[in-house]
Amino acid sequence: MPRIRTFRQELPPLALTAVLLAALVGLYSGDNFTLNILATTFLFAGLATAWNILGGFGGQFSLCHGVFFAEGAYLTANMVLGAGLSPWWSLAPAAGLAAATAVLISWPAFRLRGPFFAIATMTFSEVVLVLANYFESITGGPQGMRVPFRPGWQNMIFTGRIAYAWLMLGFLLLALIVSLVLLRSRLGYYLQAVRDNEAAAEASGIDVLRTKLMAFAISAAVTGVGGSLFVMYVRIVDPPTLLTLSDVGVRFALIALIGGVGTGYGPLFGALLVVPLEAWLRAELGAYAPGSNLVVLGAVLVLAALFFKRGLVGAFQSLPLPARWTGRLART
């Protein structure tokens, strides 16, 4: 009889993940250094999960997710600094703005496929970087924007680092829920069909453009929220921090790839490996020679492309474990 995984069946592993990650936060509750790494890890895990919706499930290699991230950050910064609103109010508009941008650029961008789509989105990201430097009234220009330190729940600014770890864990869980609901929905199946074979998808009544567009919008919306949280976390942002390809837009993709692109939990695994590794490399090597941490990361990326095409999740699946265990992860 038909056996198909529904979102309901995703709930137990999701709850388990939440408990394990929360335990991690609890374990390091007194260690601000580690809590910072955890918060960053959760944030980037969520962002990579969001990227994976379009890039992994849909196979559309976007390199402009930094734009959605920056939009969220700038919108929140402006609402807080300009209008004196609570950043909590900016999350939904950030998601909306990012989704609207995604829809807008979809029209030209999805005329292109594969690496052409990647080139176009990369160019878009670079141009937004130029514009972000130019339109100082919105972005503060190259000097950036600074959110004053006024602790308080309503200001989303906290004296203890642990609050940020919880906040980012919340974001990660939101991203995972969105991603898994989508994966187990009709749209999720359509998206995978489009990734596998556009001709077959069309012949099955799927509107390919609409499918990609919806995925792009959802993926962008979650990324926008991530940008909002990021600006409240670091409280100072400038265009390079938000829009440098190798630090932001490409990093989402990189994390997803290393973890296992197109899988539900791959981006999380990727972030759990990459973000702490980077923090460690920066601490160990960064002082020794500038950029040497990125040399290692670049090498990891090349090697992962060559030898771990299916990422950590794929590597785990090929371990000689009982099928009952590995099957769990297969295509989740």
Added chain:
Amino acid sequence: MSATFLSLQGVSKRFLGLLAVDEVSFDVAAGELLSVIGPNGAGKTTLFNLLTGQLSPSAGRVVFNGVDINGQPPQARARIGFGRTFQMSQTLTSLSVLENAMIGSFLHHRHISAAADHAYASLELVGLQHRANITAGELTLSERRRLEVARALALDPKVVLLDEVMAGLNQTEVQGMVDLVRTLNGGGLTFLVIEHNLKVVRQFSHRVVVLDRGAKLAEGSAEEVLANPAVIEAYIGKSKQ
């Protein structure tokens, strides 16, 4: 039946200098089982692509139930009742066999479990139900062809276009497919079939259209058409037999 079910009116397709389909006209009645035959490169697959919207004709019209559908993209035609398989099998290799069929059944069944049930039923039709939970990339070629048929049937189509589904199937499987097509056709489903196996064509076609170098060479019952000297010449003259 008032309006013709499906009608091709002077349909042509030109690729740069090459006229792949040359003013082809014929009608298909509802419930009919029509075979399209012809030597390699006769334009059969191009004709199918014009019917299902993968290509748009350079001239002429495709009319379905009285409506000109020339401008409609493939997904719109799937919604109004076109189901098809591809000559080069287009399996969704990372999805499971059941999920492949579900991609079809989602068209009329939004809910996951309903789509899964319906997809499973179409897998049963083609005899792939025992493979439902494996990854489609692991299927053999003949299983992939049957899976494509299942995916097309899961669309609940009004007309199904089969592009050489018998290729690569062994004799038992061919007979199974012939029986399946006949049964479904008996239930009122219209079929257009591109087929190289003339024995099969003879066995089940109500009517046969012969294409040669893009143009319609003959049309009629299998017996008539296959006895037609022009058709024999086209086959023997052009093919490697």
Added chain:
Amino acid sequence: MGTLLSVLLSGLLLGGLYSLVAIGLNLIFGVIRVVNFAQGEFVMLGMYATFVAYNLLHIDPYLAILLVFPLLFVFGILVQRFILQRLQNEPMMQVFATFGLLMLLQNLVLAVTGGAAYSIRTPLSSMAIAVGPVQVSVPRVIALAAVTAVALILQWGLRNTMTGKAVRAVAQDRRAARLMGIDVERTYMLTFGVGAGLAGMAGALLTPIFTLSPQIGGNFILAAFAVVVLGGLGSVPGAYIGGFLIGMTEALAGYYLDPSLKQAAWFAIFIIMLIVRPTGLFGLAGAEEVGLRVQE
């Protein structure tokens, strides 16, 4: 009038530089169907190699081409052989691999040099000639002449030599070329080698003009991508002429709008092009549709 002439001339010369970087990128793209995100870093390596040759061996930057081209040629062959050849038919992994290479090379140079800025001063590098009322920098004129020569030689070679014909055959239909007895892998290595060598050559020609930095590849690669999309994916004349269009646009936008918006201006052209004619001015129809999808 003088200003417009000056703007147009600077656009033309800038375009020459962009064409120079774009030609290698487009060659690799057109034949192997790989988008080499690290092409800008190849140019950067060419610049540093030229700098080293100048300082240690006292070789003139233009003479250094004879050294830098083979160096990058070999490097390109190695990259193709040991990285990209293993990733044929996997466009997503190719993007990851070349982007990883970008990060690796850029930061390797950063780590080695500590980020110090270098530049070369030769008698030629600051020389200018007068064209009417406008002063034109000699190294830029040399670069323009060089890219014109390269485009002509490449186009001629692709049409008239056996190797060139083999390269075109592979570009058109890999499988058919293989059946004809063409060694596809060797052709790919050769093509990638030449593409990388051209990037190295571009680097040598740019060294007298720009201050070296590990990130300088990024300044050219984006323009080069725009050129490639504009001129036509896989077309040598397209890359050549596309370079001038982008250069002109940038010069005009820089003068009449705002220098910091020049990239936005060519991006606008880029987007319009994608919408109106996604194949580019000289591109093969369908190239962007087929994309880097599986060829066989």
